Amino acid sequence: MKAIGRAFALVALAALGLGTSLLAVLGFGLGFGLGIIILVPMTIRLIRANARMQRRFALAWSGVEIADPYRPAPPPPVRHRDGFYHEGRQRYRSPRVPAWNQRFNWLIRDPATWRDYAFVLLDGLAVVVPVLLFLMNPWAALAGIALIAYFAPRLVRAHGRAAHALLAPTRKAALELQVNRLARTRAETMDHQTAELHRIERDLHDGAQARLVAVGMTIGAAEQLVETDPTAAKALLAKAREASATALADLRSLVRGIHPPVLAERGLGDAVRALALDSPLITHVTVELPERPDAPVESAAYFAISELLTNAARHGGATEAWIDISHAGRAMRVTVTDDGLGGADPAKGTGLAGLERRLAAFDGVLAISSPPGGPTIVTIELPQVLSPLPPVLPKHAHLIGWFMGLCWIPMIPQGFVAMAFKLSHMEQKSWFLALYLPEPFQWPVIGAMIATGLSMFTVALVLAIKQWRGDKCA
């Protein structure tokens, strides 16, 4: 039952794709042909949105995970020393034109764009043409529906495979993407690690190590005095004990900086709660994680939160903070909000930029909203750090499929076409139910058919939109 609904939904999706493709032909025609170049990126965005939807359905229904194959978006243009933005031999006063050009080239040159287009178009043609052929004849239409119903599971699987073939990144593209990213993050991770090791070495050298030397010397002195002056020896030993306690305290704070004990003992949630308790801010913590992420991820998230909380207290003048740790699919999301003065800018201080670089080792991204006057909201997203969950796509998807797939039958042939036949007093009755009925029933049945079709369509649309909104919120 579910599979049939899904098959119909995919047919509807293919039809949507075909519509998009035809629109795209127009877009490209006007864009390249008539030089309304502004239409090209819009068209490509439309195609990509379509392809993205196909990928999601392939994941949810065929279990085929398809990564985004696109090359990374170009970085924003950088102002040159002469105050202009350079692009080739041209110089621009504002970054808008070079940025637009770069985006344009990025979209056009990416083979993934054209593979997307090919899939959306081919999928549309492959599905919609046979469906149209079936519609020529009522019996064929019934047979077609029966065929789709019968082969539904296979059709859904075939969709998954076809989507994977064209929508997945090619091996080359995938490797290219990965190599670029890895080279960059490796360099940053190495830098960070070296700096950390230096810091630990320095702390040990100036702290615990020095104090232990002092302890040893004090005990040595006490040893010499123990027979001649026991009182002085006792005093020295007490001093040695104190010094050893201080050395321990030093080591303790160092360990906290390397890997906080609560994090090791309890995981991220409780470690952040402990952090919140120790913070001078009134801090509210909500944690919703299905499992403990890997230790390096936990540690990165912990230190990021710790730094953000310190920033809020020190620079932001905040009194209250909210930490929210949640998950969306395989991604982990951390939000730190404070009621401080705002105006935090990664370009100004090195703190936030450094944080961003460290998170990059996990492909993490950091987004800041900090208008002057506050509040400051920092969101960190670490993708692919949790184990994959079964995709939670459309709850009512098969219902949507049924309605979308079948709504046209009452609406168009049984409704509008029958109406047209009746209005033009055609003799032919074909398979239009209403025309076989006695005269007084004909109009009501036609009306009811149209109403049924329209309400099926509306219900499916409402469900789909609800679902889509829900996904966005999740």
Add this chain to the structure above:
Amino acid sequence: MRVVMAEDLHLLREGMVALLTAHGFEVAAAVESGPELLQALLEERPDIAVVDVRLPPTFTDEGLQAALEARRRIPGLPVLVLSQHVEQLYARELLADGTGGVGYLLKDRVFNAEQFVDAVRRVAEGGTAMDPDVIAKLLASNARDEPLGRLTPREREVLELMAEGRSNAAIGQRLYLSESAVGKHTANIFGKLDLAPSDDDNRRVLAVLAYLQGTRRA
């Protein structure tokens, strides 16, 4: 007094057994892992358990969990938890049932044998022994609390020692004050913090800790 002890470092375990035996305690069992600890506590029913937070097999908070579980099964079982680091979070969990008979100290405190043994006795008798570091953290996170800000420096000192779990007599000894002077300070503190006064040392301590944790019930 009978003690069950859990500590995975051999040297430290032997040292503490020697220390406690020398001070007249009877060590009924000295174990080195979480499951063993729970079993020993349920079988021996000691007067006090001295427990390291981090124990094998997981080396997470195995010891703390075993101690909390034992306290659930044997209500009021006195537990003194030792650790290389102190966390407000763990202190809150230990104090959560509000019955006392809990201690939470840094391992360093074993250095000072007198004070350590005193803490063990206090907890065994149903009192409280909180590490000065825990109290410092509690006070720091209450930095914006207004009633606390109204305390005089001397009253604050008394409050800190009281929160660690000391009796009025012990506080007087520490600060070179007469017991009645301490009593006066205590009354002032309770008045400023709007807490119900009590003659019982132990109840006073728990009230102050509840206040600092912000879990005081009106």
